[in-house]
Amino acid sequence: MERDLIALCKNKASELEAACRKNGLALTIQRRVILECLASRTDHPTADQVYEDVCVKIKGVSRTTVYRVLETFVSIGLAKKISNPESKARFDADTTRHHHLTCTACGVVLDVFDNDLNNLRLPSGIERDFEITDYSITFTGTCSACSGHRTKDHG
Amino acid sequence: MERDLIALCKNKASELEAACRKNGLALTIQRRVILECLASRTDHPTADQVYEDVCVKIKGVSRTTVYRVLETFVSIGLAKKISNPESKARFDADTTRHHHLTCTACGVVLDVFDNDLNNLRLPSGIERDFEITDYSITFTGTCSACSGHRTKDHG
DNA sequence: TTGTATGCAAAAGGTTTGCAATGAT
DNA sequence: ATCATTGCAAACCTTTTGCATACAA
Numbered sequence: 001m002e003r004d005l006i007a008l009c010k011n012k013a014s015e016l017e018a019a020c021r022k023n024g025l026a027l028t029i030q031r032r033v034i035l036e037c038l039a040s041r042t043d044h045p046t047a048d049q050v051y052e053d054v055c056v057k058i059k060g061v062s063r064t065t066v067y068r069v070l071e072t073f074v075s076i077g078l079a080k081k082i083s084n085p086e087s088k089a090r091f092d093a094d095t096t097r098h099h100h101l102t103c104t105a106c107g108v109v110l111d112v113f114d115n116d117l118n119n120l121r122l123p124s125g126i127e128r129d130f131e132i133t134d135y136s137i138t139f140t141g142t143c144s145a146c147s148g149h150r151t152k153d154h155g
Numbered sequence: 156m157e158r159d160l161i162a163l164c165k166n167k168a169s170e171l172e173a174a175c176r177k178n179g180l181a182l183t184i185q186r187r188v189i190l191e192c193l194a195s196r197t198d199h200p201t202a203d204q205v206y207e208d209v210c211v212k213i214k215g216v217s218r219t220t221v222y223r224v225l226e227t228f229v230s231i232g233l234a235k236k237i238s239n240p241e242s243k244a245r246f247d248a249d250t251t252r253h254h255h256l257t258c259t260a261c262g263v264v265l266d267v268f269d270n271d272l273n274n275l276r277l278p279s280g281i282e283r284d285f286e287i288t289d290y291s292i293t294f295t296g297t298c299s300a301c302s303g304h305r306t307k308d309h310g
Numbered sequence: 311t312t313g314t315a316t317g318c319a320a321a322a323g324g325t326t327t328g329c330a331a332t333g334a335t
Numbered sequence: 336a337t338c339a340t341t342g343c344a345a346a347c348c349t350t351t352t353g354c355a356t357a358c359a360a
Contacts, residue, residue, distance in 0.1 A: 081240035123269040132296040141287040
C-alpha cells in the first residue's frame, strides 16, 4: 500500500508539461521545482514548507511565487488542498483517491490507502441534490509518537 | 435526517452548564451567548462569523474572547473544528459523528447523516500505529444551486 | 475575596495584491 | 516581440499573546 515516490515524481514532471501545454501556461523553472518539491514529500506540506524546500534547490524564489504556483497546480488538477482542521493550507501532489489520519496532538497527516474505503456505497438520495465528484475520509486521533505523552503538548 | 435545531440549542445550554461545572470553568455570559450562536447555525461558521452573530446579541464582546472561547469549547468537547481546505477554522456544535458535502464552486458545507457511513469497517492494521477516535467524510462536488452555471463563479 | 475570564492593543502567522522587471514562447 | 510570470513590498486576514480590569464562584 506504499506509494512509489520516484515513479510519482517522474509522472508529475510529465504531467506538468502536459498540463502547461493544455492550459497555455509557461513551463517555468519555478513551476518545475515547486512541483518536484511537493511531489517528493508525502507529509502534506504547507505552502511555507514547500517554500523552504524550494529555497534549497534554487536561489531567489519568492514566497509569493510558491503560494501562487501551488494555487495554479490545484486549479489545473496537479495537486489538491487537503482538508485539515488547522488554519493553513496543506497540499498533496497525489490527486488519486485516498484518505488521511490526522494526529490531534502534533498535527501530522498520514495517508491511508484502502480499496474498501475507496468504494463506499454513497447514501441514496444525496446525488439528487449534489453532484459528488470525489470524497476523502479524515480519521482523527493520536499517532504512536504522541500516544506516549498523555499531556496536551505539541512536541 | 434533519436535525432538530431547537432541541440541539437547549441541549447545548445544559451541556455547557455541566461541562463548566465539571471542568471548573466559569459560566460567563460570553460563553453562554457564543455557544448559543454557534449551536443555532448548521453552516459551520468561522470564528469571525460567530463573532458577528455574538455582536448582535451582546455589546462589547471582543473578537479575542470569541476565538478563545471557541477553542475552550473544542477542548471540553462542546464543539468541533471541522476539517476543510480553507485557511481558516470552521466550527460545529454538533459533535456527533456525521459527514460533509462541500461545494467546490460556492464553498457551502452541508451535513450528511447516514448510519452506514457512521459504521465503516476500519482498515485492519491501522489501529496498531494510530489510535483512532473519530472520522469524518468530506464529499466534494457541486451543489444544486451551482450545478446550473457551469462556469467557475463564486456567486 | 480569589482567581479565572475578558477586553484591549499589539504582534504573530499565513495569504494576497499591485506593480515593475524578467523570462518563456 | 509579446504577454504571462516572477519578485518585491506592502496590505490583508486570521489567530495569538501580554497585561490590566472585571466578574463568577
